[in-house]
Amino acid sequence: MDNWQYLLVLAACLTITAPLELLGEGVYRQARRAAAAVLPVAAVFVLWDAIAIAADVWTYNPQYVTGIDVPGVMPVEELLFFVVIPLCGLLTYNAVDTILGWLQRMRNRAERVK
Template structure:
């Protein structure tokens, strides 16, 4: 079970923040905008991780990852982290902004 922990935490983050989509214009309903926001930053950090792994500055505990890797020796969980966490942040920001707008209009 330990080797799935990273993926389970990412899934839990999505499960907790996904319902926030109902509060505003949404993140999932604006896929082009979401991709433009998340992918450039994810690409930079994936490259950063690869450099750190190659230089033996950074590593992952094999006991907590699935063992699946994308090119450049980066665990699949790390690539998903760079997509899931910003997505959750965008969902949270969008929901809080929508709620505050509603409250301030009163």
């Protein structure tokens, strides 16, 4: 079971943040915008990781990864990390922004009533 830990943590992150999609404009509902925000940065980090792995600067403990690799590059979990975590961050940011907007509008209404 240990070799599934990385994937399970990524799945947990997606599961925990999934309800946040219901707040505001959504992230998954704007797939092109999400991809434009996440993929260029993910590409930089994939390249960075690939260079570091090739130079033996860092490695991944085989006990905690599935053994499925992006051919010659890195564990598939690491590639998914560069997509999943930013998506979860965007979901969280979008939800917080929406809630703060609601609070601001409520405050503005309350001030007008005074």
